[in-house]
Amino acid sequence: MRTDRSPQTRAASLAVSIVIAIGGLLMLAPFYWLIVASTHRTSDIFSNPPNLVPGDQLWVNLTNLFVGEGFGQAVLNSTLVATIYALLGGLVCTAAGYAFAKFRFPGQGALFGIVLVILALPSQVTLVPLFQIMVQLNWLNTYQALILPNLALPFGIFLMRQTMQSVPDELIQAARVDGAGEFRIFAQIVLPTMRPALAALGIFLFLAQWNDFVYPLIVLRTSDAYTVPVALASLQGLSDTDYGQLLAGTMVSVLPVLGVFLFLQRHFVAGILAGAVKQ
Structure with missing residues (x-):
């Protein structure tokens, strides 16, 4: 009415x-x-x-950028690294959040307290130790140096733990009674149940890796391994900078991020238990 x-x-x-x-x-x-x-x-x-x-x-500007400066390789590098990091990081954070929310083990409270402490620390604190580790592993200028060190992101673990606590324990216990193993429970119940939170975390991880500048600048040595932020910074000269070319590259760098958001936004409206009750 x-x-x-x-x-x-x-x-x-x-x-x-x-x-x-x-x-x-x-x-x-x-x-x-x-x-x-x-x-x-x-x-x-x-x-x-x-x-x-x-x-x-x-x-x-785009021709000079992609042909003259090889910007396409940087876009490819960032796309591969950010996509793999978002997928693997989402799995690792979900598994850790599931363990903290649904299991009881010695030292659980202390370990989660360490996660919260690390969450409060600025990322710059770990730059020097990470660089030294990458040197010792001979991982400088490699994809794994960008992907592996931060897979267990404290923010992601905290987010998935808090979300997982809203899932009824009876749902998981019923699966165990039916004979499902822990891996099957995680793959067929936990992951579908956490899909909305996973979508949000995936966007956050993709954005964090795509926009990261300082750490890639430290561990990447050659232009063919540059990510987009490092490649854009390399376009700035001391006395002569082609700002039309630089801003064209900046515009291009926004498009993948926008595409990821548009692709995943539909999952935000899904119910948090929608995946668990599907047949």
Whole structure:
């Protein structure tokens, strides 16, 4: 049944809508400028007044970027590393969160306390020890140096443990009574049940690896192993930088992240137990 709203309510609703629209435009403005700037030469980017109309240099900038600078290899490197890291990291964090939430073992509280302490530490604290370990393992300039050290991410373990605590113990106990082993329970009950949280964690892990700059800068030595952030930084010269080319690369670097989010966002609305009750 439709109810008539008072003029004050309609005015308040209109005001809120206007504020939201203005806020949305302000947030989109930097991205629009990025797209426009990537279609111009450096001289046009710094013109006064600013040029807010797209130009005709996008193809030139992209050609110079991918052909002249080999940026395609960096995109491939980042895509492989971020995808593998998101998949493996999601499995490791889910398994650890499942163990903390549904098992009881000696030292469990102390071990989880260590996870929380590490969660509070800045990542820069581990840079020097990690670099020394990579040197000793002879893993510099390799994919495994980027993927393996941070698979057991404390934030991911904490997130999956908290989510797993909402899953009824009876569901897992019933599977054990039916003769299911722990691996089968994890693969057929835990993972489907945790799908919404896994999607959120997967996006976070992909973004974290895709945008990581300092650690790859330390362990990667040659341009053919660069990830996207390191490759973009290498385009900046001391006295001469092609900002049209640089901003075109920045625009390209946003597209995979946007694609991952659009692909996984539908899982956010799924019920947390939806996967467990499917036949």
